[in-house]
Amino acid sequence: MxxxxxxxxxxxxxxxxxxxxxxxxxxxxxxxxxxxVSLRFTWWGNPDRAxxxxxAVKLFEQRHPDxxxxxxxxxxxxxxAKLATQAAGGDAPDVxxxxxxQINQYATSGILLNLGEHxxxxxxxxxxxxxxxxxxxxxxxxxxxxxxxxxxAYDAALWRKAGVPEPTLTWTWDDxxxxxxxxxxxxxxxxxVGSTDPGQSEDVFEIWLRGRGKxxxxxxxxxxxxxxxxTRYWEWCTKLREEGAVxxxxxxxxxxxxxxxxxxxxxxxxxxxxxxAPTSGYAPIVxxxxxxxxxxxxxxxxxxxxFKPSMFFGASAKTAHPKQAAQFIDFxxxxxxxxxxxxxxxxxxxxxxxxxxxxxKLEGFDQVVSTYQKQFEGKFEDPPPAPPKGxxxxxxxxxxxxxxxxxxxxxxxxxxxxxxxxAKAELRQ
Amino acid sequence: xxxxxxxxxDAAPPATGGKRAPKRExxxxxxxFLSPWVLGAAVLTLLPMAVSLYLSFTDYDMFDAPRWIGFxxxxxxxxxxxxxxxxxxxxxxxxxxAVPLQLLLALAVAIALKSVKRGKGFxxxxxxxxxxxxxxxxxxxxxRAIFNxxxxxxxLLSGMGIDIGGWINKPGWAILSVALxxxxxxxxxMVIFLAxxxxxxxxxYEAAAVDGASWWRQFRSITIPMLxxxxxxxxxxxxxxxxxxxxPAFAVSAGKGxxxxxxxxxxxxxxxxxxxxxxxxxxxxxxxALLLAIGVVTAVLFRTSRAWVFYANxxxxxxR
Numbered sequence: 001m002x003x004x005x006x007x008x009x010x011x012x013x014x015x016x017x018x019x020x021x022x023x024x025x026x027x028x029x030x031x032x033x034x035x036x037v038s039l040r041f042t043w044w045g046n047p048d049r050a051x052x053x054x055x056a057v058k059l060f061e062q063r064h065p066d067x068x069x070x071x072x073x074x075x076x077x078x079x080x081a082k083l084a085t086q087a088a089g090g091d092a093p094d095v096x097x098x099x100x101x102q103i104n105q106y107a108t109s110g111i112l113l114n115l116g117e118h119x120x121x122x123x124x125x126x127x128x129x130x131x132x133x134x135x136x137x138x139x140x141x142x143x144x145x146x147x148x149x150x151x152x153a154y155d156a157a158l159w160r161k162a163g164v165p166e167p168t169l170t171w172t173w174d175d176x177x178x179x180x181x182x183x184x185x186x187x188x189x190x191x192x193v194g195s196t197d198p199g200q201s202e203d204v205f206e207i208w209l210r211g212r213g214k215x216x217x218x219x220x221x222x223x224x225x226x227x228x229x230x231t232r233y234w235e236w237c238t239k240l241r242e243e244g245a246v247x248x249x250x251x252x253x254x255x256x257x258x259x260x261x262x263x264x265x266x267x268x269x270x271x272x273x274x275x276x277a278p279t280s281g282y283a284p285i286v287x288x289x290x291x292x293x294x295x296x297x298x299x300x301x302x303x304x305x306x307f308k309p310s311m312f313f314g315a316s317a318k319t320a321h322p323k324q325a326a327q328f329i330d331f332x333x334x335x336x337x338x339x340x341x342x343x344x345x346x347x348x349x350x351x352x353x354x355x356x357x358x359x360x361k362l363e364g365f366d367q368v369v370s371t372y373q374k375q376f377e378g379k380f381e382d383p384p385p386a387p388p389k390g391x392x393x394x395x396x397x398x399x400x401x402x403x404x405x406x407x408x409x410x411x412x413x414x415x416x417x418x419x420x421x422x423a424k425a426e427l428r429q
Numbered sequence: 430x431x432x433x434x435x436x437x438x439d440a441a442p443p444a445t446g447g448k449r450a451p452k453r454e455x456x457x458x459x460x461x462f463l464s465p466w467v468l469g470a471a472v473l474t475l476l477p478m479a480v481s482l483y484l485s486f487t488d489y490d491m492f493d494a495p496r497w498i499g500f501x502x503x504x505x506x507x508x509x510x511x512x513x514x515x516x517x518x519x520x521x522x523x524x525x526x527a528v529p530l531q532l533l534l535a536l537a538v539a540i541a542l543k544s545v546k547r548g549k550g551f552x553x554x555x556x557x558x559x560x561x562x563x564x565x566x567x568x569x570x571x572x573r574a575i576f577n578x579x580x581x582x583x584x585l586l587s588g589m590g591i592d593i594g595g596w597i598n599k600p601g602w603a604i605l606s607v608a609l610x611x612x613x614x615x616x617x618x619m620v621i622f623l624a625x626x627x628x629x630x631x632x633x634y635e636a637a638a639v640d641g642a643s644w645w646r647q648f649r650s651i652t653i654p655m656l657x658x659x660x661x662x663x664x665x666x667x668x669x670x671x672x673x674x675x676x677p678a679f680a681v682s683a684g685k686g687x688x689x690x691x692x693x694x695x696x697x698x699x700x701x702x703x704x705x706x707x708x709x710x711x712x713x714x715x716x717x718a719l720l721l722a723i724g725v726v727t728a729v730l731f732r733t734s735r736a737w738v739f740y741a742n743x744x745x746x747x748x749r
Binding site: 077080081084085087088105106109111249250251253254256257392393396399400403404406407409426 | 492690704706
């Protein structure tokens with residue numbers, strides 16, 4: 001029996017070390033302290049959005065002293081990867097901000113709560129067409145927070161100096177291309193070319209496609225276009241690039257999602273395609289002349305543009321407090337005070353009543369964005385349903401394949417066929 | 430406490446006790462002290478490795494349960510994915526440029542520093558600092574900024590009449606800027622070289638000098654052979670690291686591996702498959718292929734080392 005005591009105490013110490021490590025890992029089981037319900041809420045965004053969100057969260061906590069909201073946020077790419085990892089580990093946050101392209105995947109994988117079953121969450125004031133984008137298999141898995149639409153942001157002062165007619169509500173893609181050629185050729189633009197190369201953007205391609213009566217995806221979640229369509233689009237872009245009407249590959253490749261690194265933001269072009277929400281970022285760079293024009297319509301007048309939900313809120317199917325999660329989302333979307341605090345930080349609100357409240361109070365270029373959206377009210381077709389599962393990486397694939405075209409490593413035809421092959425593999429078709 | 434009572438009063442562990450109980454006690458203590466590491470290795474390294482090996486034979490999108498598909502990921506990788514091979518070639522290009530240049534620079538600076546008399550500490554820290562900083566994302570972002578068109582390096586070069594118009598947006602130049610970032614971090618191998626240089630007996634050089642050997646002759650016949658174990662060590666280490674390069678390529682290309690996939694190094698493509706495209710099974714298969722490739726390259730290096738690495742106790746094949 002010699003040495004037994006020591007051995008026991010050593011074993012004990014080991015168990016304690018182990019135990020300590022393990023409990024250290026699994027800290028907050030969700031219960032929270034003092035009988036409070038604790039919810040985790042995560043989103044992506046910038047510091048401004050963070051400050052306003054925190055303020056709204058504080059107001060909610062004041063009204064619901066029994067609910068505690070723990071928040072965290074990150075940049076979009078980081079957020080996306082982190083959320084996917086959390087969701088895979090069965091540890092998705094109770095309430096989360098979601099992207100259009102995540103809805104289908106998360107809903108069909110059983111990660112999202114069916115919010116339609118929660119009467120605490122009112123949806124009566126949210127635009128019907130937008131609301132439908134959060135529906136998968138007949139269930140409301142996510143709620144649109146705000147809406148955005150694409151735009152051509154341009155320097156109207158230079159445009160006028162160059163003597164090119166300004167964009168109209170019904171300009172066609174041919175009109176657009178003509179304007180770009182003239183802008184590039186004009187002396188007044190001082191060597192700047194007409195536009196960003198639309199070839200790298202799947203978003204612009206979608207509008208172009210819709211203008212021809214097609215779509216990225218069909219209703220039964222198949223690809224809505226062929227290699228011929230994409231080849232035609234990329235050949236057209238390539239021609240414009242070779243003519244010098246749009247920027248060369250060296251400019252396109254520097255785009256990283258920020259306004260500052262777009263050709264217009266770098267003062268290399270006179271106009272740029274972008275979503276309307278971030279265009280306020282051009283204001284300090286471009287100055288007074290900055291204006292927003294709609295995207296061109298198809299040659300037969302078919303508009304391709306639509307209001308797209310800029311982001312959603314959803315709740316975890318595994319949350320221990322579905323009722324409180326629904327209450328919190330309801331507060332963020334429908335409460336007037338919350339609406340006033342949040343303003344347009346997530347885009348122009350999808351809630352009709354809040355939008356009426358918020359719009360007049362917007363400042364600076366946000367006001368221009370809201371006026372821009374207003375002219376389309378009731379004129380756009382409904383947005384397409386959430387993209388099918390598997391499409392997550394196709395946006396990147398699209399711009400990568402076009403990179404091969406603009407650096408002349410592949411013909412538009414080869415690259416288009418590449419893309420179609422990859423897209424079909426991703427969509428498992 | 431019966432055990433401690435049997436010990437000598439001074440309670441020092443009997444060094445040559447030879448009895449079983451104390452030995453076991455010491456083993457026990459060792460395990461207690463090792464436990465954080467053992468635990469870390471098991472939970473954070475071995476378990477994930479096992480899982481990754483399993484996943485590499487499955488189709489796993491992180492949401493639905495993994496589906497067993499055998500070697501499908503591997504065959505797809507080797508036979509159907511041109512982008513995979515592009516990433517392999519990009520990585521090899523990078524390794525071939527970055528590793529030799531980095532080691533050369535490290536060796537040159539180490540030799541120069543060896544004879545520096547004053548401010549030794551300062552120079553060593555100054556050259557070593559990039560190795561500490563260089564792996565960080567922030568430095569990589571600075572790199573992106575200074576090699577961009579309109580960035581300081583680009584401006585400097587165009588001031589000298591060399592107009593490249595930015596490195597990071599030219600397919601041929603972008604990977605070079607990534608390699609430069611690695612080369613710039615030559616501090617770690619340099620410190621090891623310095624240590625190696627100081628091990629070489631001064632008598633060898635004195636004898637050579639007496640015989641009238643030139644600097645070059647001394648370098649070739651004394652420094653290089655005597656330093657060859659250190660050289661080998663650095664080569665293997667830097668090679669292994671270079672195969673796994675990620676951060677600079679990620680930052681310089683804003684995560685995309687562009688322009689035109691020219692900075693799409695292996696691990697960046699792996700990351701893309703895993704986290705952007707949600708093909709964790711495929712990414713795991715890529716990780717295992719990389720592990721095997723590094724293993725093979727290292728084994729080959731060890732093989733060739735017999736021909737050129739001399740250890741001081743190999744009397745017959747010593748420096749000559």
